[in-house]
Amino acid sequence: MILVAQGWPVVGEPPGRLGRKRAVGWTVSDGRATGLRVTLLGEFAVTWESSRLKLDRCTQRLTAFLALRNCWVRRAVTAVALWPDADPDQGRAALRSALARLRRVDAPPLLEEARDLIRLHPAVAVDAREVFQLARRVLDHASLGDRAALETLCARGDLLPEWFDEWVVLDREQLRELRLHALEMASTLLTAQGRMAEAAQAALAAVQAEPLRESAARALVKVHLAEGNWGLAITRYRAYCQVIRQELGLDPSPQMRTLFDHLWPPAERPLAALAAARAG
Incomplete structure (x- = not known):
């Protein structure tokens, strides 16, 4: 799982007397890699001071694998994960080859090695x-x-x-x-603080990421209602109802429907919510 230690602590040095660590890549005097960034969201990229580094497919996969694990990882575990169909000797050889190519990258250190352990250099930023x-x-x-x-x-x-x-x-x-x-x-949180534009931005980002997610649609409707924009709230509610009916053949949950209870007298609430869903 992302950013979970797999066998060693998330922070600190590798346990025991593992010998001197070796940075994989360009050596810098203070031991820090500045300006190196690994992008994993949307696409893979490694950039250094706005320049994109050229990595082959194997070194990309190795870098991404270690970037997702904020810890030291055993070489054997890495080889199995990256080359699951290869026999152990082939996997270890492929890993050694990928590490050798990363050492030749003309940039600050990207990885660190300590005997049978490797990790992404702690100074490398990961989105x-x-x-x-x-x-x-x-x-x-x-x-x-x-x-x-x-x-x-x-x-x-x-x-x-x-x-x-x-x-x-x-x-x-x-x-x-x-x-x-x-x-x-x-x-x-932003709605409670009165930061309504930012609250709407957060809720809309969730809706855009997963249009069928009711909790996201509900969050956006709540923002509109908190601002007193009842028309916008009903429009968003109708849009969500249309999506889930077309895609899943379902109606919104009672949690969603009751958001509008305060807009109508108690006797009219069920019919009003149904009309809001089916109007237009």
Whole structure:
């Protein structure tokens, strides 16, 4: 799973006396890689000071695999994950070859090695990690932060959408769900703070990512209702009803329908909600 330690702690040095670490790539005097960034959302890319590095398919997959694991990973585990159909000797040889090619990249260190362990260099920025950590902060601490944090969370793009390795598919679904929950929570928090434009932005990002997700549509309707934009709320409600009827043959849940209860007298609420759904 994304950013979960697999066998070693997420932070700190590799356990035991593993010998001197070796940075894979261009050596810099202070041991830090500045300006290196791995992009995993929407597409794969490694950039250094705005220049895109050229990596072959094998080194791309190795870099992506380690970028999704914020920890040291055993070489044997990496070889099996990246070359599952190869025999062990072939997998290890392919990994050694990929590491050798990364050492020749003319850029600051991208990876680190310590005997039988490897990891992405700690100073390399990873966009998926940033979204993951921000989403966790929103969900764990009910705090979003500044406008830049919202823009990061709203940025569209699934994790490596054209990659179908098992380790990518699982991480893609995890990050997608986490981001959607965080966007919905952010919309609720921003509405409570009176930041209505940003609340609508967060809710709309969730709707655009998953049009059939009722909790996302419900979050957007709540923003419109909180602003007193009843017409917009009903329009969004109708649009969601149309989508789920066409795609799934379903009606919205009672949770969605009761959002409009305060607009009509109690005796008229069921009929009014039904009319709102089916009008137009």
